[in-house]
Amino acid sequence: MTRLLHVAGSDDPAIFEAASLLRAGRLVAFPTETVYGLGADGLNPEAVAGIYAAKGRPATNPVILHVADVAAARALVSHWPEAATDLAARFWPGPLTLVLPASAAVPAIVRAGGPSVALRCPAHPVALALIRAAGRPLAAPSANRSQHLSPTLAQHVASSLGEAVDLILDGGPTEAGLESTILDLTGERSRILRPGPIGPAELAALVGPVDRWEGAVHAGEVQAAPGMAERHYAPRARLDLVAPGTGLPEASGAVAYVGLGKLPALPAGIRGILLPLDADAVGTRLYALLHELDDAGFDRIVMERPPEDDAWLAVRDRLRRASAKERP
Ligand code: AMP
Ligand code: MG
Numbered sequence: 001m002t003r004l005l006h007v008a009g010s011d012d013p014a015i016f017e018a019a020s021l022l023r024a025g026r027l028v029a030f031p032t033e034t035v036y037g038l039g040a041d042g043l044n045p046e047a048v049a050g051i052y053a054a055k056g057r058p059a060t061n062p063v064i065l066h067v068a069d070v071a072a073a074r075a076l077v078s079h080w081p082e083a084a085t086d087l088a089a090r091f092w093p094g095p096l097t098l099v100l101p102a103s104a105a106v107p108a109i110v111r112a113g114g115p116s117v118a119l120r121c122p123a124h125p126v127a128l129a130l131i132r133a134a135g136r137p138l139a140a141p142s143a144n145r146s147q148h149l150s151p152t153l154a155q156h157v158a159s160s161l162g163e164a165v166d167l168i169l170d171g172g173p174t175e176a177g178l179e180s181t182i183l184d185l186t187g188e189r190s191r192i193l194r195p196g197p198i199g200p201a202e203l204a205a206l207v208g209p210v211d212r213w214e215g216a217v218h219a220g221e222v223q224a225a226p227g228m229a230e231r232h233y234a235p236r237a238r239l240d241l242v243a244p245g246t247g248l249p250e251a252s253g254a255v256a257y258v259g260l261g262k263l264p265a266l267p268a269g270i271r272g273i274l275l276p277l278d279a280d281a282v283g284t285r286l287y288a289l290l291h292e293l294d295d296a297g298f299d300r301i302v303m304e305r306p307p308e309d310d311a312w313l314a315v316r317d318r319l320r321r322a323s324a325k326e327r328p
Helices: 013-023 045-055 070-074 082-091 125-134 154-164 200-207 279-295 310-322
Strands: 003-006 028-030 037-041 064-066 096-101 116-120 167-170 181-184 190-194 210-212 238-242 255-260 271-275 300-304
Touching: 003 013, 013 028, 013 037, 013 125, 013 167, 028 125, 028 154, 037 045, 037 125, 045 154, 070 082, 082 096, 082 200, 154 167, 154 279, 190 200, 200 210, 200 310, 238 310, 255 279, 271 279, 279 310
Parallel strands: 003 167, 028 167, 064 116, 096 181, 190 210, 238 300, 255 271, 255 300
Antiparallel strands: 028 037, 096 116, 181 190
């Protein structure tokens, strides 16, 4: 069994034990305010290689480095633009990842061989204390097998990664429930590579017009932007999105129907689940719900498509990827 230690606060002795494992090149999963991360010493290429092996992550998909403050971030880039100063002042610690030109300090494996590095200062007290105690940036992608659902509970990490992780710090359920917003600052204009808890309007208010990456990359194709494979964040059950209020005329097998704001009448035998028409609340709950439905053995999940406005951007993105069918 993987070791799992409960952490009560930022001075819990478990954090110091975890930090010494990280300094020794081992893997530790820990809570952040978005999802659980699979951490390794971000300056140790062998340790980072352990993350790729544990997740089954393609070498073309770079990892985010987690830092405790702006000074640590600046040491990892060759250029720190003014926009980064403004964004970090407003959103760090918090669920915003900045992509910047990497300095020579960043190992190639962290960058997937590219010229840039992704940096984030997480807001969870346990994550911050762990980074400080380790005394170095931590590479920490979501602590799940590649393409699977991200973990919002320590138990999700244990069941996805098992023995591959040396220690799991259990800090309870994560707050945001969806991965950080990723903003690329290396081009002429800033560009959102992954929508997340911080929306385009909040970013644009600080840095002016923000482009959005809307494309999709399919399995086996070269990725236009790293980590942008279409099928991702997927439950085991088949997930289909439908117009709100559609309901289900009939269904065979174990089927769950997820309504937003209200539930239509459903035939007997179909499990109806009601989520509020509130993007943040759905973001917090989404992965945990999909994990629960997988664990309960549902074959098919039918979920109502969220509204088209920007508040739902991150939830729509994850649902689109979670419901993408593998191409032959
Ligand atoms: P996760 O594995 O859930 O932490 O996701 C990390 C995301 O950050 C992936 O989508 C990566 O492609 C993205 N990422 C990490 N480093 C970079 C980078 N240098 N440039 C662009 N995206 C990056
Ligand atoms: Mg992930």
